[in-house]
Amino acid sequence: MTIKHVNEVEPQKLMNGEVLKRVFMSKDEVPTFVMRLFTLQPGASTPFHSHPWEHEVFVVEGRLKVVCENGETIVEKGHFVYVLPNELHQFINVFESACSFICVVPKEGED
Amino acid sequence: MTIKHVNEVEPQKLMNGEVLKRVFMSKDEVPTFVMRLFTLQPGASTPFHSHPWEHEVFVVEGRLKVVCENGETIVEKGHFVYVLPNELHQFINVFESACSFICVVPKEGED
Numbered sequence: 001m002t003i004k005h006v007n008e009v010e011p012q013k014l015m016n017g018e019v020l021k022r023v024f025m026s027k028d029e030v031p032t033f034v035m036r037l038f039t040l041q042p043g044a045s046t047p048f049h050s051h052p053w054e055h056e057v058f059v060v061e062g063r064l065k066v067v068c069e070n071g072e073t074i075v076e077k078g079h080f081v082y083v084l085p086n087e088l089h090q091f092i093n094v095f096e097s098a099c100s101f102i103c104v105v106p107k108e109g110e111d
Numbered sequence: 112m113t114i115k116h117v118n119e120v121e122p123q124k125l126m127n128g129e130v131l132k133r134v135f136m137s138k139d140e141v142p143t144f145v146m147r148l149f150t151l152q153p154g155a156s157t158p159f160h161s162h163p164w165e166h167e168v169f170v171v172e173g174r175l176k177v178v179c180e181n182g183e184t185i186v187e188k189g190h191f192v193y194v195l196p197n198e199l200h201q202f203i204n205v206f207e208s209a210c211s212f213i214c215v216v217p218k219e220g221e222d
Contacts, residue, residue, distance in 0.1 A: 001179045001200065002193040003186060024167065024191040031196065032217040033144040035167040056135065056146040058213050060171050068112045075114060080135040082113040085142065089112065102169055104215050106143040 006037055018044035027107040034110040039100045040064065040093040048090040053109035055083035062099030065092040117148055129155035138218040145221040150211045151175065151204040159201040164220035166194035173210030176203040 002025065011020035020039040027034050037060075040046075048067060063076040067090040068083075075081060081101075083089045093099045113136065122131035131150040138145050148171075151157075159178060174187040178201040179194075186192060192212075194200045204210045 001177070001181075001195065001198060002191075003177065003184050004191050006189045006191065009191075024169075025193050030167070030193070031165055033167070033215060035169065035191065035215060037169070054142055056141070056144070056215070058135075058146065058148070058169075058171070060169070066112070066114065070112075073114050078117045080113075080115050080117065080120075080146065082136050082141070084112065087112060102213055104144060104146060104167070 009037075011039070015044060015046070019046065023110065027110040030107065033104050033106050035102060035104050036110070037100060038091075038103055039098055040091065041098055042093055042096050045092040046090055048088060050086050050088045051109060052085050053106050054085050055081070055089070055109075056104045057081040057083070058102045060100050060102060062093070062097050063095045064099045064101065065094045066090075067092065120148075122150070126155060126157075130157065134221065138221045141218065144215050144217050146213060146215050147221070148211060149202075149214055150209055151202065152209055153204055153207050156203040157201055159199060161197050161199045162220060163196050164217050165196050166192070166200070167215045168192040168194070169213045171211050171213060173204070173208050174206045175210045175212065176205045177201070178203065
C-alpha cells in the first residue's frame with residue numbers, strides 16, 4: 001500500500017506553470033491505469049486535442065469550462081466527465097479561483 | 112462526452128445503507144477502468160478483504176482510517192491511496208462526518 005497527500009507530490013509545470021500536473025503513481029508502478037491531479041490557475045487551459053485513449057475526470061475543487069465539438073459545459077466540484085477515445089476536448093478555467101480535477105487514463109495515455 | 116454530477120447518480124446501498132457506491136460509467140460503457148465514488152457514514156466500514164486487482168483512491172471529503180496488514184493510517188481530503196493487487200485492505204470511518212472517496216478499478220474489478 002502506498003499513501004501520499006497531494007502536497008507531497010511534486011507537480012510538473014505545464015503551459016508556463018499555469019497548469020500543474022501531479023502523478024500519484026507512475027505508469028511503471030501500476031498495472032492498468034494512472035491517476036493524475038491537474039490544477040488550472042484562473043485563465044489556464046489545456047489544448048483542444050484528442051488521443052486514442054479515454055479520460056475519466058472528477059472535479060474536486062472549483063469550477064471549469066469543458067469544451068467538445070458539440071459545445072461547452074460548466075462543471076464544478078462533484079462533476080464527473082467522461083471523454084471518449086479520439087474525442088476532441090479542452091478544459092478552460094474561466095473563473096477567478098483555481099480548479100483541480102482528478103484525471104485517470106490507461107497506462108498508454110501517461111507520458 | 113458524458114457529464115454528470117454526483118447527485119445525479121443513483122447510489123447503490125451497501126452494508127445496510129451505511130456505505131453508498133456511485134458508479135459513474137458502467138464497465139460495459141468504458142474500455143479500461145471504472146471510476147466509482149464511495150461515501151461512508153460515521154461508523155461505516157468496508158470488509159477487510161483482498162482481490163486480484165488494484166485500487167487507486169483519492170479522498171474528496173472528510174477523514175478515514177485505512178487498514179492493511181502492516182497497520183493503519185488516517186487519511187483525509189487530498190490523500191491518495193494505492194492498494195496493490197491481492198493486498199488486504201479496509202476503509203473505516205471512525206469520525207463524526209461522512210467521508211467520500213474516488214476509487215478506480217480495472218473493469219474486471221467492477222461487479
